[in-house]
Amino acid sequence: MLLALATLLAAFCLVALGRGAVAVPVGDVARILVARLPLVGDRLLTAWAAGHEQIVLVVRAPRVVLAAGVGATLGLSGAAFQGLLRNPMADPYVIGVSSGAALGATVAMSLGGGLARGLVPVAAFGGALASIAAVYSLARSGGRVPLLNLLLAGIAVSSFLSALVSALMVFTHRDVRPVLFWLMGGFGGRGWFHVLAAYPYMLAGGLVVLASARELNALLLGEDSARQLGVDVERAKLVLVGAASLATAAAVSVSGIIGFVGLVVPHITRLVVGADHRILLPGSALAGAALLVMADTVARIALPPAEIPVGIVTALVGGPFFLYLLRRAHSRFW
Amino acid sequence: MALSLEGITAAYGRREVLRDLDFELAPGAFAGLIGPNAAGKSTLLKVMTRVLPPARGRVILEGRDLGELSPLAVARRVAAVGQETPPLFPLAVQDLVLMGRFPHLGRFRSEGPRDLAAVRRALALTGTLPLAGRNFADLSAGERQRVLIARALAQQPAYLLLDEPTAHLDINFQVEIMDLLRRLNRREGLAVLVVLHDLNLAALYCDELALIHRGRLHSRGTPEQVLLSSHLEEVYGSRTVISRHPLQGVPQVTLVSGREAPPEERADRLSHLVHVVGGGGSATWLLEALAAAGFRLTAGVLNRGDSDWVVARSLGIEVVEAPPFSAVDAAARRRNAHLMREADWIVLADIPFGRGNLANLEDVRDALVAGGRGVVIEATPPAERDFTGGAATAVYAEVINRAAEVAQSDLDALRWLVERGALGPGRMVP
Numbered sequence: 123m124l125l126a127l128a129t130l131l132a133a134f135c136l137v138a139l140g141r142g143a144v145a146v147p148v149g150d151v152a153r154i155l156v157a158r159l160p161l162v163g164d165r166l167l168t169a170w171a172a173g174h175e176q177i178v179l180v181v182r183a184p185r186v187v188l189a190a191g192v193g194a195t196l197g198l199s200g201a202a203f204q205g206l207l208r209n210p211m212a213d214p215y216v217i218g219v220s221s222g223a224a225l226g227a228t229v230a231m232s233l234g235g236g237l238a239r240g241l242v243p244v245a246a247f248g249g250a251l252a253s254i255a256a257v258y259s260l261a262r263s264g265g266r267v268p269l270l271n272l273l274l275a276g277i278a279v280s281s282f283l284s285a286l287v288s289a290l291m292v293f294t295h296r297d298v299r300p301v302l303f304w305l306m307g308g309f310g311g312r313g314w315f316h317v318l319a320a321y322p323y324m325l326a327g328g329l330v331v332l333a334s335a336r337e338l339n340a341l342l343l344g345e346d347s348a349r350q351l352g353v354d355v356e357r358a359k360l361v362l363v364g365a366a367s368l369a370t371a372a373a374v375s376v377s378g379i380i381g382f383v384g385l386v387v388p389h390i391t392r393l394v395v396g397a398d399h400r401i402l403l404p405g406s407a408l409a410g411a412a413l414l415v416m417a418d419t420v421a422r423i424a425l426p427p428a429e430i431p432v433g434i435v436t437a438l439v440g441g442p443f444f445l446y447l448l449r450r451a452h453s454r455f456w
Numbered sequence: 457m458a459l460s461l462e463g464i465t466a467a468y469g470r471r472e473v474l475r476d477l478d479f480e481l482a483p484g485a486f487a488g489l490i491g492p493n494a495a496g497k498s499t500l501l502k503v504m505t506r507v508l509p510p511a512r513g514r515v516i517l518e519g520r521d522l523g524e525l526s527p528l529a530v531a532r533r534v535a536a537v538g539q540e541t542p543p544l545f546p547l548a549v550q551d552l553v554l555m556g557r558f559p560h561l562g563r564f565r566s567e568g569p570r571d572l573a574a575v576r577r578a579l580a581l582t583g584t585l586p587l588a589g590r591n592f593a594d595l596s597a598g599e600r601q602r603v604l605i606a607r608a609l610a611q612q613p614a615y616l617l618l619d620e621p622t623a624h625l626d627i628n629f630q631v632e633i634m635d636l637l638r639r640l641n642r643r644e645g646l647a648v649l650v651v652l653h654d655l656n657l658a659a660l661y662c663d664e665l666a667l668i669h670r671g672r673l674h675s676r677g678t679p680e681q682v683l684l685s686s687h688l689e690e691v692y693g694s695r696t697v698i699s700r701h702p703l704q705g706v707p708q709v710t711l712v713s714g715r716e717a718p719p720e721e722r723a724d725r726l727s728h729l730v731h732v733v734g735g736g737g738s739a740t741w742l743l744e745a746l747a748a749a750g751f752r753l754t755a756g757v758l759n760r761g762d763s764d765w766v767v768a769r770s771l772g773i774e775v776v777e778a779p780p781f782s783a784v785d786a787a788a789r790r791r792n793a794h795l796m797r798e799a800d801w802i803v804l805a806d807i808p809f810g811r812g813n814l815a816n817l818e819d820v821r822d823a824l825v826a827g828g829r830g831v832v833i834e835a836t837p838p839a840e841r842d843f844t845g846g847a848a849t850a851v852y853a854e855v856i857n858r859a860a861e862v863a864q865s866d867l868d869a870l871r872w873l874v875e876r877g878a879l880g881p882g883r884m885v886p
Binding site for chain 2: 210354392
């Protein structure tokens, strides 16, 4: 099943690299990519149209790689938060990552100027980390962090920060469209720089979450039950919340707030592979990546030359698909 | 080498749930934890599995303080089956049981053949092998409970703690689960501690019981020692009658309806007054049973502290008593003789006779000679019960001659008395 998902992801990537204002045949895309590999690359004929290599490798590849990474991170973190909080409504933003990032980005954009614009990802990352730290310390009581506290503190901090974002947008009297666009998420104009900036955090956080699959399984039957299996529950919470939030913060800082993926991809994956986190976590990562690569391609090519915010596409495509799966499996679900 | 609690006080926040409690679960033991709701039974299990650190006192696992052991080290020796919380998402039975291997696996080691063998064995022991591929949520309540026990067994523990594993189960599943636990205890040598609501189930299966009352240990011992109606009235505030299981012989608890009037107010309905001559525990069952059947009762002469005396006192009836381990004195004899004259029936229980209570036997004879109606229970030949060198046997023969009925057992005597007692009012006493 994981193999099938990986194949699907690879196919979407090839399509994504080929489609756009300038169409590059899938075969050429494959050859351009293989040519970059050491050893095999040298033996290949360079028989593609001039300029296609530039378009594929410089314009589209970073975007696709970034969309895949962000999608994987959101899917993975969503699955981790749903399992940890034992709550099907949880998503990667549940403890305030998105609103913290939004506030940081809005502040940077309100300052205006080219320098501030370049600082948007940094400010978003900082805001996200600050809000996670605030939520976690607010939720702590008596040496433990009750999961309900974490959920409630996340909601409280999120609404507080969202109010600040709205206030900033209203009172700075500027064109709010760039801010709105950023809030809805997208990969327009992202390059290899963004990939290099975000990937280390997404990879590190993602690997830690993947390595905690058994703890998440043990937590499926409740905290006490997990403790009786020998899980250090408080440490697992800290590690999982920290790793998933760090990865999400990095993803949000380069892509904006893309909704829906982190909430629904784990559910879709669970319907297909079951709730065992040893398969669910990598499955959600692959499915999230595939969904976002596809959604970003649609966002780019659906209404040329305009670009639709990718969050709108994920919700438009994913929502009906999710409902279809739910209805088909209704007796097995919940 | 056991799992023991020493002076445990445990609290949720400032609310103390357990107070200064000592308890020990020995290797290979089968113990039951009973007590009313909110007595602290589940909290006790949480303390024993390191889920709730005690506020004071220590939990000792095989010589080492539980607080100093890692969660994994504890989970390799002690497994628990909690009150069921269904998993939020669909999960296959085999995956759920495989979770039990958690304490045996390193973070980056995947499950090996040894783990799969342990899972298979756990499934086989609990009879859940055919369910391995099913979704846990689709199983019946009894099957789910067996799967949770299988998960605990996959931990390969030495101590298994269960919190009301038979709650909400039909009687067939209750017996199935308890039989499984006994099999694991007897064949696999697993020490079992089980919280039970059902006192009769506890008596039927557990070798020892601990009765918890308001966070303290009320009493401990065999079911016979713990399940006394006096204990249950103190702890639960309910009136009960303790009888014997017809096959296993263990104590069984019968509830007395709260709407039923206490015995003294029912005097007009079944007014027969029965005087019981017992001692040494010979009349425990009969006293409880006669009280439950609605007879008015007196008893004597009993030594203070004797188990018949304890039961008689707990029933609130008049008892002629003597100091512990001493002969019956003249005043007690007069009082006893008076009660026998007033009684409709004098019941002589299957007691052993020594120098101390020979007077009781003589007074029974005198009462029968004077026209009293006697029922003698002779479950054991009198010669085997005579420790007076023949004196008692001679008196006993006279008693038998004048008795209205000689019963083979307590139950026969009860039946006989209920038939007579129900026929009409007793002999009225001026």
